[in-house]
Amino acid sequence: MAKKVSIKDIAAAAGVSATTVSIVLNGRAREMKISENMASKIEKLAEKMQYRPNHFAKGLRTGKTNTIGLIVDDISNYFFGHLAKVVEEEADKKGYTVMFCSSENNEGKSRNILNMLVDKHMDGYIIAPTTFMLPEVEKLIDEKRPTVLIDRYFPDLNSNFVTVDNFNGSLDAVNHLASKGIRKIALVTNDTDQIQMQQRIDGYLEGLKKNGLAFDKSLVKKIPFGWPEEKQVKELAQFFNRQRAGFDAVFFTSNNLGVAGLEAFSNLGINVPEQVSVICFDDNDLFRLGKPGITVVSQPIKQMAKKAVEVLVRQIEQSGTEPSNIVLATQMVERDSVLNKSTRNH
Amino acid sequence: MAKKVSIKDIAAAAGVSATTVSIVLNGRAREMKISENMASKIEKLAEKMQYRPNHFAKGLRTGKTNTIGLIVDDISNYFFGHLAKVVEEEADKKGYTVMFCSSENNEGKSRNILNMLVDKHMDGYIIAPTTFMLPEVEKLIDEKRPTVLIDRYFPDLNSNFVTVDNFNGSLDAVNHLASKGIRKIALVTNDTDQIQMQQRIDGYLEGLKKNGLAFDKSLVKKIPFGWPEEKQVKELAQFFNRQRAGFDAVFFTSNNLGVAGLEAFSNLGINVPEQVSVICFDDNDLFRLGKPGITVVSQPIKQMAKKAVEVLVRQIEQSGTEPSNIVLATQMVERDSVLNKSTRNH
DNA sequence: ACGTTTTACTAAAACGATTTAGTAACCTTT
DNA sequence: AAAGGTTACTAAATCGTTTTAGTAAAACGT
Numbered sequence: 192m193a194k195k196v197s198i199k200d201i202a203a204a205a206g207v208s209a210t211t212v213s214i215v216l217n218g219r220a221r222e223m224k225i226s227e228n229m230a231s232k233i234e235k236l237a238e239k240m241q242y243r244p245n246h247f248a249k250g251l252r253t254g255k256t257n258t259i260g261l262i263v264d265d266i267s268n269y270f271f272g273h274l275a276k277v278v279e280e281e282a283d284k285k286g287y288t289v290m291f292c293s294s295e296n297n298e299g300k301s302r303n304i305l306n307m308l309v310d311k312h313m314d315g316y317i318i319a320p321t322t323f324m325l326p327e328v329e330k331l332i333d334e335k336r337p338t339v340l341i342d343r344y345f346p347d348l349n350s351n352f353v354t355v356d357n358f359n360g361s362l363d364a365v366n367h368l369a370s371k372g373i374r375k376i377a378l379v380t381n382d383t384d385q386i387q388m389q390q391r392i393d394g395y396l397e398g399l400k401k402n403g404l405a406f407d408k409s410l411v412k413k414i415p416f417g418w419p420e421e422k423q424v425k426e427l428a429q430f431f432n433r434q435r436a437g438f439d440a441v442f443f444t445s446n447n448l449g450v451a452g453l454e455a456f457s458n459l460g461i462n463v464p465e466q467v468s469v470i471c472f473d474d475n476d477l478f479r480l481g482k483p484g485i486t487v488v489s490q491p492i493k494q495m496a497k498k499a500v501e502v503l504v505r506q507i508e509q510s511g512t513e514p515s516n517i518v519l520a521t522q523m524v525e526r527d528s529v530l531n532k533s534t535r536n537h
Numbered sequence: 538m539a540k541k542v543s544i545k546d547i548a549a550a551a552g553v554s555a556t557t558v559s560i561v562l563n564g565r566a567r568e569m570k571i572s573e574n575m576a577s578k579i580e581k582l583a584e585k586m587q588y589r590p591n592h593f594a595k596g597l598r599t600g601k602t603n604t605i606g607l608i609v610d611d612i613s614n615y616f617f618g619h620l621a622k623v624v625e626e627e628a629d630k631k632g633y634t635v636m637f638c639s640s641e642n643n644e645g646k647s648r649n650i651l652n653m654l655v656d657k658h659m660d661g662y663i664i665a666p667t668t669f670m671l672p673e674v675e676k677l678i679d680e681k682r683p684t685v686l687i688d689r690y691f692p693d694l695n696s697n698f699v700t701v702d703n704f705n706g707s708l709d710a711v712n713h714l715a716s717k718g719i720r721k722i723a724l725v726t727n728d729t730d731q732i733q734m735q736q737r738i739d740g741y742l743e744g745l746k747k748n749g750l751a752f753d754k755s756l757v758k759k760i761p762f763g764w765p766e767e768k769q770v771k772e773l774a775q776f777f778n779r780q781r782a783g784f785d786a787v788f789f790t791s792n793n794l795g796v797a798g799l800e801a802f803s804n805l806g807i808n809v810p811e812q813v814s815v816i817c818f819d820d821n822d823l824f825r826l827g828k829p830g831i832t833v834v835s836q837p838i839k840q841m842a843k844k845a846v847e848v849l850v851r852q853i854e855q856s857g858t859e860p861s862n863i864v865l866a867t868q869m870v871e872r873d874s875v876l877n878k879s880t881r882n883h
Numbered sequence: 884a885c886g887t888t889t890t891a892c893t894a895a896a897a898c899g900a901t902t903t904a905g906t907a908a909c910c911t912t913t
Numbered sequence: 914a915a916a917g918g919t920t921a922c923t924a925a926a927t928c929g930t931t932t933t934a935g936t937a938a939a940a941c942g943t
Contacts, residue, residue: 197929214892214931225891226890229892245930247596252930252931265622266621272612272618275612289636291637292629307634541899543899555899556901559900572921575921591900593900595901597928598902599928
């Protein structure tokens with residue numbers, strides 16, 4: 192059971208003090224006027240003795256962990272899973288590991304998670320914040336801890352964030368539907384008051400207005416966040432069934448709502464796009480490869496993650512930079528879920 | 538800028554020594570004969586002063602982090618994403634957070650990751666090991682670090698693991714196809730020598746044999762692991778095109794191969810199941826909700842994750858338990874991707 | 884050849900907890 | 914009332930680093 196080698200063991204082996212070893216292994220040999228000979232001797236010894244610095248001791252002195260905390264709603268969600276992957280990749284490139292937690296959009300859990308991460312001294316935080324987290328996030332920023340919000344943000348909080356242009360994305364979607372002669376567009380969204388959802392709804396409203404379409408409250412369905420999928424499907428099936436004649440298209444504001452919606456249509460025997468057109472904010476494998484392909488407003492996930500890590504690491508390594516507010520463009524990806532009605536209408 | 542409160546601050550406020558405070562806050566007051574009065578006074582003070590123990594100092598003394606490391610191939614993959622989610626949930630219930638890394642089935646990265654995690658003193662490890670990781674995993678176990686392998690394992694290594702019955706899952710798949718009168722079954726798998734893939738292949742082979750079907754080497758396609766999806770699709774399209782007449786069904790040994798395969802069929806204009814039947818090991822949203830629904834051998838992801846955490850935490854908290862080898866059953870989920878040919882043949 | 888600078892290091896404190904080895908003061912017991 | 918036990922604490926060491934404040938010896942400038 193080879194005992195862990197410490198800096199002292201190396202010091203003893205090299206016949207010098209721990210200080211010298213520490214200096215050399217932190218690459219400050221030149222700066223601290225340690226002789227070339229001694230430096231390379233120590234480096235070789237460290238290598239040979241398989242020295243690995245003790246993370247706790249180092250952290251205790253320096254406060255650094257080389258770890259960033261990532262908080263998302265749900266790691267198993269297509270969007271967040273892919274986000275997380277790129278965050279991890281990019282972080283790794285810059286020498287950081289990532290600790291992730293799912294908030295499940297749950298008040299208690301959101302808070303606990305953040306406290307836990309702070310206790311564990313993350314060097315920085317990338318957070319898709321739930322609305323409950325406002326006080327905690329505020330505190331984080333007050334305390335000058337490097338933080339980047341992602342996917343959504345708090346309008347009244349001056350923080351780093353990376354989002355997409357939700358408003359124009361939704362507007363594009365409605366314009367697209369309208370351009371195909373569709374006039375009755377239902378909206379399926381969730382009941383969180385997260386800003387990105389609000390913006391998507393606003394985009395929808397603006398789209399209706401711009402295209403001279405009436406807003407019909409009965410065509411808006413809000414699904415409580417966090418419901419299990421089957422429950423969402425049931426609820427949507429009921430809604431669709433009740434409003435059957437009332438709409439020609441449905442705009443879903445998130446990819447998991449879209450999935451539930453498609454399942455509901457399938458259960459009801461409603462065909463897409465023959466009986467109803469569908470468009471969804473955010474993409475996934477099902478939309479891309481399923482039959483029919485679902486037309487979506489796709490988000491540049493990779494870019495979002497990359498930017499977030501970039502901004503965060505910059506902030507970690509040279510604090511005091513101004514908050515970056517990054518808003519990326521979405522992209523409409525036309526597939527087969529929207530039927531052209533304009534021939535009929537015009 | 539409120540300075541962090543330490544145990545000493547509380548000690549000072551309570552007029553006692555740091556020792557006493559430490560004892561009380563670790564719940565050992567009774568055991569150590571600290572008076573009720575003093576104990577509750579200290580607890581109240583800790584609360585009021587918002588004391589949070591320093592993770593590094595604690596770790597330095599005790600070696601514990603309350604963190605478990607999770608290594609998967611790719612967190613954005615449906616299977617691993619869902620696995621990770623449940624791991625996180627279960628770990629959270631038991632007071633642990635999880636740090637995750639994607640190995641990307643890459644030799645260098647696999648090793649680095651594991652070293653990094655060990656450096657950061659995870660209390661335990663849940664690993665979907667790449668074959669390269671054998672030496673590292675061996676070392677982990679030698680050093681008595683709590684470790685559970687998941688999804689796959691090393692046959693020659695006596696370790697905890699949680700897998701599914703890959704052999705019988707595949708056998709079921711082939712039996713199912715055969716029962717529908719299908720006789721020419723192609724196999725699409727990857728080129729890793731991970732045991733779960735090997736077992737799935739073995740199950741396929743056994744299935745052929747049991748059903749009196751000839752093994753045709755030209756109907757087996759191995760896709761190099763880690764190729765970008767488009768490349769996989771191209772390669773598969775080529776393969777399918779070349780062997781067009783040679784097979785009636787394809788058995789995919791993993792869910793991402795299945796996705797690529799469906800895309801290839803779609804690109805070639807080949808219809809499932811009219812022109813080719815499809816069955817896949819492992820499920821996802823596309824298979825479940827796409828048209829046609831894909832018949833799959835589904836894995837009990839939740840259960841796997843739960844078991845893994847359970848076994849790991851047991852090992853962490855009372856070391857010296859015998860390794861658990863847990864093999865869970867798979868389940869065939871019949872959908873619409875397999876055409877019944879038996880009426881024609883018999 | 885004298886004072887100053889530079890070189891090449893080191894001793895000890897500090898980070899914030901836990902743990903070991905005590906020790907007064909009080910309480911029993913005989 | 915002396916011996917022994919219990920109660921309710923504490924001082925100091927320790928974990929493994931980094932950092933501050935040195936110091937002896939060599940080199941340099943004049």
